[in-house]
Amino acid sequence: MVSKPKTVYLLSHEQPPMLGGAGVVAQTIFTGLRALGLNITKSVAATHFASPFARVAGFFFAFRALLSDVIIINDLYYKKLWLTLFRGYCCSRCIIYLHGSEPEFLIQDARYRDTFLNMCIKAQKVIAVSDYMKQKLLDSIADEKIKTLVAQNTVVIRNGIDTECFQLQPEVEVVRPLTLVTASRIVKEKGYIEVAQQIVKIREILDIPIRWNIVGDGPFRAELESYIKTLGLSEQVHFLGRLNHRQLATTYNQADIFVLLSNLQESLGLVFMEASSCGCWSIGYNRFGAKKAIIAGQTGNFIDSPEALPNAIANYYHDSTVTRTQISVCARSHFSAVHATTQLKNTILGIE
Numbered sequence: 001m002v003s004k005p006k007t008v009y010l011l012s013h014e015q016p017p018m019l020g021g022a023g024v025v026a027q028t029i030f031t032g033l034r035a036l037g038l039n040i041t042k043s044v045a046a047t048h049f050a051s052p053f054a055r056v057a058g059f060f061f062a063f064r065a066l067l068s069d070v071i072i073i074n075d076l077y078y079k080k081l082w083l084t085l086f087r088g089y090c091c092s093r094c095i096i097y098l099h100g101s102e103p104e105f106l107i108q109d110a111r112y113r114d115t116f117l118n119m120c121i122k123a124q125k126v127i128a129v130s131d132y133m134k135q136k137l138l139d140s141i142a143d144e145k146i147k148t149l150v151a152q153n154t155v156v157i158r159n160g161i162d163t164e165c166f167q168l169q170p171e172v173e174v175v176r177p178l179t180l181v182t183a184s185r186i187v188k189e190k191g192y193i194e195v196a197q198q199i200v201k202i203r204e205i206l207d208i209p210i211r212w213n214i215v216g217d218g219p220f221r222a223e224l225e226s227y228i229k230t231l232g233l234s235e236q237v238h239f240l241g242r243l244n245h246r247q248l249a250t251t252y253n254q255a256d257i258f259v260l261l262s263n264l265q266e267s268l269g270l271v272f273m274e275a276s277s278c279g280c281w282s283i284g285y286n287r288f289g290a291k292k293a294i295i296a297g298q299t300g301n302f303i304d305s306p307e308a309l310p311n312a313i314a315n316y317y318h319d320s321t322v323t324r325t326q327i328s329v330c331a332r333s334h335f336s337a338v339h340a341t342t343q344l345k346n347t348i349l350g351i352e
Contacts, residue, residue, distance in 0.1 A: 008033065008040040008348060009068035011061060013077035015045035022075040022099045024270050025129065025159045027245075029072060032341030038348065041068070043078075059085070069093060070124065070348050076101055079119075080112065088115035091122040095347065098128040098154075100267035100289075103140035117146055125347050126154040130289045133267040157344060158292060160337030161270060165245050166277040168328040169253040177209030177236075178317060181255035181280065183248060183271050184262070186218030191261030194306035196228055199236065201310045206317060212237045215251060252278035257313060259283050261306055262290075269293030276300060276331035279324030281316050283309065298330045 012026035026042070033040045043061035058081050065071045072095045073079055079096070083106075096119065106116040120126050128134035134156050141147040180199075184190045195212070203210055214224075214237065221239065228237045243251060252258065258275035265288050272282040272293035282300030284290045294300040303312050316322070 005039055006069040006348060007067075008038055008070045008072065009065040010040060010042035010072045010074060011058075011065055011078040011082075012043060012074035013045075013058060014075045015042075021129075021266075021268060021270050022097075024161075025097065025099070026074050028159055028162060028337045029074070029341065029344065031162065032337050033345060033348075036341060036345050038345060066090065070095060073097065075099065076105055079106060079116070083112050083115045083119065088118040088122070091119045092124060094119070094123045095344075096120060096123050096126045098126065098133050098137055098267070100129075100133060100136075100265065103136055107137075107140045117141065117150065120150045121146070121153060123153065126150065127157050127344070127347070128154055129157070129159050129268045130292055131156050132289050132291070136265070136267070155347070157340050157347075159268060159270065160340045161273045161277055161335050162245065163277055163332045163336045166249050166252070166274040167332065168277075168279045168324060169250065176254070177211045178206065178257075178313075179211045179213065179255040180257050180259050180313075181213045181215065181251060181275065182258070182260055183215035183243075183251075183275070184260060186214070186216050186221045186224060188220045188223075189262065189264045190220075191263055191306070192220065192224050193227060194261050195259055195309065196224070196231060196233065196237070198306050198309040199233060200231055202313055203236075205310050205314050210236055213240055213251060213255060214238065215240045215243050215248060217242050248274070249278055252280050255280055257281045257283060257316060258300070259309070259313075260290075261285060261303075261309070266290055272300065273331060273335040276327055277335060279328045281322070281327060283312050283316075293335075295330060295334060299327050299334075 010026060010030055014023040015026050030040060030042050062081055062085055071093050073082055074097045106112045134154055138147055138151055141150060199210060199212055228234060252275045258280040260271060268289040269284060272284060272290060276282050276299035282294050283303060284294055286302030286304060296302060301312055303309060
């Protein structure tokens with residue numbers, strides 16, 4: 001007798017065009033598993049609903065997911081909702097993704113701690129998007145017995161990128177200034193002030209026109225725009241707002257260097273991978289998840305402080321041995337999502 005193919009339901013409140021790692025992972029999971037032949041359905045993105053109804057819609061999708069054989073719970077919203085509705089039960093068919101903030105918002109919150117840990121133990125599998133994320137979760141668990149059980153049920157699957165979208169595009173013959181780009185939610189902790197301060201010094205060191213494109217939106221944008229004006233950089237800094245993946249790929253292709261000096265404990269630096277796949281040289285801090293998103297000397301380099309940024313940019317600018325094609329080829333070979341989605345498919349099907 002031929003067994004019935006498994007049905008999969010993906011719960012993700014955050015999805016593109018919201019700029020964030022969890023949303024990008026959701027899209028990669030969905031498109032990747034469909035391409036591999038799995039019968040997967042997903043919840044509708046929060047952005048498709050008016051604000052008062054977006055959260056309420058989540059209840060419908062959570063109950064709808066119960067009709068499927070495997071349930072992938074992707075982001076923090078659906079973890080909290082699942083724990084609230086089912087109190088740690090109905091987890092044996094669940095695959096739980098860990099992106100970064102689970103220790104702070106679930107384990108350190110007494111309302112969720114016990115039920116979340118029970119969920120991690122009883123789930124079909126817990127998937128951390130990086131080695132750093134797995135260790136961060138385990139470090140937050142005080143009880144050694146529970147920590148061991150959670151560790152036994154947790155695997156690392158580093159999410160890759162859509163290399164069909166993020167790839168090197170034909171160069172357009174146009175003279176442009178040295179162009180930096182940053183893409184993230186615009187919050188102070190992402191290091192925007194530090195980069196802005198260093199751009200003034202970069203102009204002095206290189207003595208060439210410089211442009212900085214900022215992709216995304218967020219609560220810190222107005223204050224950042226005001227600060228940039230006080231530095232006299234209004235003509236050099238351009239806010240592009242939220243972009244879809246195709247637009248973002250084009251923006252990367254029109255830039256030379258991707259810079260993100262985040263002060264947050266990022267679990268995985270997908271934006272570094274995407275930018276490098278489009279030929280951008282990436283510069284970031286040598287810590288947390290970013291350490292796995294940059295291949296030092298091939299797709300970018302690490303710095304330890306904002307003050308090191310001007311020299312890092314100058315060194316790349318004067319290095320004629322590294323080409324956009326070399327950066328892109330290296331990034332695409334290392335960061336393609338195909339490997340990650342194949343691992344996930346095997347997890348769903350119970351293939352070790």
